[in-house]
Amino acid sequence: MNRTFGALALLFILGVLLIVANPQYGLKFGLGGSDWQKYRYTDQYYIEHGIEEVGGTNIVTDIVFDYRGYDTLGEATVLFTAIAGAVALLRPWRRDEDGE
Amino acid sequence: MENDMGLIVKTMARATIPLIGIFGAYVISHGHLTPGGGFQGGATVAGAGILFLVVFGLNEAKKRYDKNLYSALEGLGGLAFLGAAMLGLSIAFFYNILWRDKIAFAGQPGTLLSAGYLPIMNLAVGLKVFTGLVSAMMAIALFRRWKK
Numbered sequence: 416m417n418r419t420f421g422a423l424a425l426l427f428i429l430g431v432l433l434i435v436a437n438p439q440y441g442l443k444f445g446l447g448g449s450d451w452q453k454y455r456y457t458d459q460y461y462i463e464h465g466i467e468e469v470g471g472t473n474i475v476t477d478i479v480f481d482y483r484g485y486d487t488l489g490e491a492t493v494l495f496t497a498i499a500g501a502v503a504l505l506r507p508w509r510r511d512e513d514g515e
Numbered sequence: 516m517e518n519d520m521g522l523i524v525k526t527m528a529r530a531t532i533p534l535i536g537i538f539g540a541y542v543i544s545h546g547h548l549t550p551g552g553g554f555q556g557g558a559t560v561a562g563a564g565i566l567f568l569v570v571f572g573l574n575e576a577k578k579r580y581d582k583n584l585y586s587a588l589e590g591l592g593g594l595a596f597l598g599a600a601m602l603g604l605s606i607a608f609f610y611n612i613l614w615r616d617k618i619a620f621a622g623q624p625g626t627l628l629s630a631g632y633l634p635i636m637n638l639a640v641g642l643k644v645f646t647g648l649v650s651a652m653m654a655i656a657l658f659r660r661w662k663k
Binding site: 466467468469470471472473475476477479480481484485487488490491494495497498501502505506507 | 546547548549550551552554589593596597600608609611614615620621624625629630631632633636637640643644647648650651654655658
């Protein structure tokens, strides 16, 4: 009984999401149509100028390592800090050995 | 000794770990040409290391894991990334001077030796992610505190 109810609820939520996210008559997030081209011109700029300005045929790598290099630098710093924190927190403490 | 897996799993791991490593190295070195890059390839190679740790057990992995070497390599990867970003510091940070002034790695777009500092950065980030993830996994496996 509970399982059937759960499955029906999941189906209902999926249907609601399908209706809400429909581009024809659902909710609209941000701009649409020609406004999109007007205000978010950087997308088209990367596609057109990425190969000549950065040189890589993989546009995502061009963006990640050149146009948005600071973001990647911060990401590498976050990875380094996370691993340093994990090692510092998980290593055995002196108090643990005393208690045993 | 008791935390490794059976013979079938070990044989399959011996066959697949080199292939996973080769695929990760391909993803890293072709990061500026095909989908993927330093992060994804480094995580793939680290997946081979984690498979080794899971299959052959902690004692076998501890013999092959050198903490000082791995932390030094991670620092080297981060410094190489920063150094490649600082190459064009006379104009701007993260200025791709190797490609724009045709100094090195300046072949046709689409060949392996192209795109300026992008291959260097991919190698650095791949090294950093690989050593970092393996270090984190070894820390989690080594320092667990629950009793037997």
